[in-house]
Amino acid sequence: MKSAMFLSALALIMAPVTETAAQGAPAQAPAPATAQGQTTAPAQTVQIAVLRVDRAGLPPISRLELPPPDLGFAGARLGTEDNDTTGRFMGQDFETAEVTATPDTAAAELDRLIAGGTQFIVLLADDATTLALADRAGDRALILNARARSDALRGADCRANVIHVAPSHAMLADALAQFLMWKKWPRWFLVKGSYPEDADLAAAYTRAATKFGGKIVEERVFEDTGGARRTDSGHVQVQAQLPVFTQRAPDYDILITADDAGIFAGYMPYQTWDPRPVAGSAGLVPRSFHPAMEAWGATQFQTRFEKLAARPIREEDYQAWLAVRLVGEAATRARSADPAQLREFMLSPDFEVAGFKGQKLTVRDWDHQLRQPILLTTGLLMASVSPQDAYLHQVTALDTLGIDRPETQCKF
Amino acid sequence: MKSLLTLLLLTTATPALANKVFVTNEKGNDITVIDGATMEVLGSYPAGTRPRGITISPDGKELYVCASDDDLVRVFDPETMQETHTLPSGPDPELFVLSPDGGKLYIANEDDNLVTVVDTKTHQMLAEIPVGVEPEGMGVSPDGKVVINTSETTNMAHFIDADSYQITANVLVDQRPRFAQFSDDGTRLYVSAEIGGTVSVIDPATQQVVKTIGFQIPGVLPEAIQPVGLRVTADGKKVFVALGPANRVAVIDGETLEVTDYILVGQRVWQLAFTPDQDYLYTTNGNSNDVTAIEVASNKAVKSIPVGQQPWGVVVAPN
Numbered sequence: 001m002k003s004a005m006f007l008s009a010l011a012l013i014m015a016p017v018t019e020t021a022a023q024g025a026p027a028q029a030p031a032p033a034t035a036q037g038q039t040t041a042p043a044q045t046v047q048i049a050v051l052r053v054d055r056a057g058l059p060p061i062s063r064l065e066l067p068p069p070d071l072g073f074a075g076a077r078l079g080t081e082d083n084d085t086t087g088r089f090m091g092q093d094f095e096t097a098e099v100t101a102t103p104d105t106a107a108a109e110l111d112r113l114i115a116g117g118t119q120f121i122v123l124l125a126d127d128a129t130t131l132a133l134a135d136r137a138g139d140r141a142l143i144l145n146a147r148a149r150s151d152a153l154r155g156a157d158c159r160a161n162v163i164h165v166a167p168s169h170a171m172l173a174d175a176l177a178q179f180l181m182w183k184k185w186p187r188w189f190l191v192k193g194s195y196p197e198d199a200d201l202a203a204a205y206t207r208a209a210t211k212f213g214g215k216i217v218e219e220r221v222f223e224d225t226g227g228a229r230r231t232d233s234g235h236v237q238v239q240a241q242l243p244v245f246t247q248r249a250p251d252y253d254i255l256i257t258a259d260d261a262g263i264f265a266g267y268m269p270y271q272t273w274d275p276r277p278v279a280g281s282a283g284l285v286p287r288s289f290h291p292a293m294e295a296w297g298a299t300q301f302q303t304r305f306e307k308l309a310a311r312p313i314r315e316e317d318y319q320a321w322l323a324v325r326l327v328g329e330a331a332t333r334a335r336s337a338d339p340a341q342l343r344e345f346m347l348s349p350d351f352e353v354a355g356f357k358g359q360k361l362t363v364r365d366w367d368h369q370l371r372q373p374i375l376l377t378t379g380l381l382m383a384s385v386s387p388q389d390a391y392l393h394q395v396t397a398l399d400t401l402g403i404d405r406p407e408t409q410c411k412f
Numbered sequence: 413m414k415s416l417l418t419l420l421l422l423t424t425a426t427p428a429l430a431n432k433v434f435v436t437n438e439k440g441n442d443i444t445v446i447d448g449a450t451m452e453v454l455g456s457y458p459a460g461t462r463p464r465g466i467t468i469s470p471d472g473k474e475l476y477v478c479a480s481d482d483d484l485v486r487v488f489d490p491e492t493m494q495e496t497h498t499l500p501s502g503p504d505p506e507l508f509v510l511s512p513d514g515g516k517l518y519i520a521n522e523d524d525n526l527v528t529v530v531d532t533k534t535h536q537m538l539a540e541i542p543v544g545v546e547p548e549g550m551g552v553s554p555d556g557k558v559v560i561n562t563s564e565t566t567n568m569a570h571f572i573d574a575d576s577y578q579i580t581a582n583v584l585v586d587q588r589p590r591f592a593q594f595s596d597d598g599t600r601l602y603v604s605a606e607i608g609g610t611v612s613v614i615d616p617a618t619q620q621v622v623k624t625i626g627f628q629i630p631g632v633l634p635e636a637i638q639p640v641g642l643r644v645t646a647d648g649k650k651v652f653v654a655l656g657p658a659n660r661v662a663v664i665d666g667e668t669l670e671v672t673d674y675i676l677v678g679q680r681v682w683q684l685a686f687t688p689d690q691d692y693l694y695t696t697n698g699n700s701n702d703v704t705a706i707e708v709a710s711n712k713a714v715k716s717i718p719v720g721q722q723p724w725g726v727v728v729a730p731n
Contacts, residue, residue, distance in 0.1 A: 082565050
């Protein structure tokens with residue numbers, strides 16, 4: 001316990017509240033908690049851990065996207081603050097541990113957290129690690145997947161003890177596909193990276209094309225051959241090589257990049273042989289969240305996050321915030337801190353949570369994926385939100401994104 | 413001729429304020445003033461940065477505006493539309509409610525999980541009350557003894573004792589509660605929930621939810637039904653609820669608590685205000701940059717009036 005970055009959420013979060021109360025309220029006014037007859041030690045405590053498994057790898061091709069040290073953790077901290085503010089009125093306290101691990105140490109860290117009594121693990125890890133840790137946790141903990149996007153994790157490899165807060169590749173691809181069909185840009189030139197995640201993502205685009213009537217005119221693989229991408233004047237090579245790489249494609253409307261590893265997509269806009277827009281992993285990018293999003297009250301959420309973290313929010317932060325809020329919302333509604341009861345409620349049809357996306361978010365019972373609108377973003381702005389209006393569904397328009405009940409390969 | 417002029421002056425002078433409609437334009441940073449009798453725009457006036465909540469003193473002499481990005485409340489003379497002074501509000505004031513006697517302003521500070529209480533006479537801050545995450549809706553009981561705050565991420569209606577500033581009860585409602593309104597007889601409290609898509613009817617005496625009202629409109633996606641502003645007629649018989657991007661105002665029977673009608677208005681309708689005689693209800697339509705006047709007796713939208721950029725709040729001067 002002592003080696004990791006454990007935080008006392010209570011100490012961090014309650015302090016500013018008490019401080020403002022002392023400044024603003026008349027001197028005779030007691031602190032709010034005492035006023036409500038609550039003791040300073042709440043009756044119920046909910047333990048959550050955020051486990052981030054970092055893989056050694058190259059830095060992103062743009063230095064603006066270097067991962068901050070508190071990636072994901074900062075979002076979870078805000079979620080814990082939110083939960084604790086509500087918890088003051090419910091007699092509930094939330095403690096969130098923050099743990100970083102490597103793929104080699106992750107299993108041991110998970111065991112240690114579970115041994116310490118934590119039964120809610122917000123996991124930020126790659127696909128393989130997420131699956132391995134879910135199996136290791138078994139019925140000892142509920143995993144809230146806040147990063148891994150592969151469809152296999154929600155399909156053939158699905159696990160009953162996982163809730164996927166992060167959107168799947170299929171949801172992201174469908175969100176973009178709906179927009180492109182609305183634009184009447186149905187001919188896609190798909191370029192995928194050479195990593196396993198890229199194959200999963202490219203498959204999602206292929207599936208989306210079939211689902212919505214698009215056509216992949218050609219698929220190419222961009223091999224990661226290493227290279228001196230950060231060397232001075234590397235742009236000269238980029239400018240020379242990418243047009244060559246993209247030439248002689250059949251006529252197409254838009255180039256779609258499937259590059260989860262971030263190897264090449266960022267280079268692609270304006271460098272294609274033909275003058276065509278770029279989408280997917282660069283250009284118009286489907287995301288769970290974006291720091292410029294201001295709709296649905298998100299401005300105040302962005303402000304609160306930036307005050308806490310002193311940087312714009314990332315998708316991992318939003319997903320970790322949402323995962324922590326899922327647990328908090330369950331505790332509030334169920335008026336309980338009992339992990340088994342909270343888990344049961346989170347997976348019940350009655351459970352819903354708000355996430356600054358204009359509608360309630362719920363969990364699909366067939367694969368435990370959180371339904372959510374997907375933002376289509378350019379560098380600085382949100383350009384659109386899917387599902388697009390034209391796509392209807394007998395249950396909820398959100399189920400036009402991703403793998404629907406009849407198609408699922410998941411069996412719990 | 414002379415007598416006609418005097419008469420004209422008299423008629424325009426005495427009821428000059430009556431039924432003037434004031435609309436805050438969140439993106440336009442100004443207030444549009446509408447003549448309630450003719451439903452014509454009289455003019456627009458600067459209101460500070462990001463004006464949202466707006467209300468007026470019972471005597472009609474002071475117009476209060478939450479200038480959210482200025483972190484204060486601006487006070488205007490409704491006759492001249494000149495700013496007379498400002499009030500401390502705490503950070504990011506969004507919505508507020510005036511005590512029935514006009515003496516205190518209860519302000520929701522969205523970014524700081526606080527309700528700030530300000531004395532409108534001395535201009536002093538009286539208290540800051542810690543509430544849930546993202547406080548927004550503010551209501552006050554007709555006797556002024558109970559103040560309600562709704563917190564959007566905590567999903568509660570907090571009951572605050574107006575004398576001690578202490579929270580006496582917390583009532584869980586549906587996702588993202590935006591607005592709290594008592595009936596004039598004080599026997600009911602209505603709380604709208606934007607993401608939950610419902611209105612909770614609370615018995616203030618027991619602090620229990622007696623009914624949760626949902627909405628269904630043919631041809632409108634359920635996700636687009638987002639209840640925000642809410643007003644109750646003085647006799648308690650009709651409850652009007654602005655449904656946001658559903659572009660409609662719902663009418664609820666105050667006795668049976670059933671929805672009886674949907675009135676098509678402008679786009680993303682958020683806040684509502686009655687004229688003093690309650691003949692008309694004005695709605696702010698944030699995305700179509702206009703307000704709609706609804707005839708209360710017939711539930712008919714009678715006129716759309718273009719205002720500034722992204723109209724947010726509305727208040728009508730008292731008689």
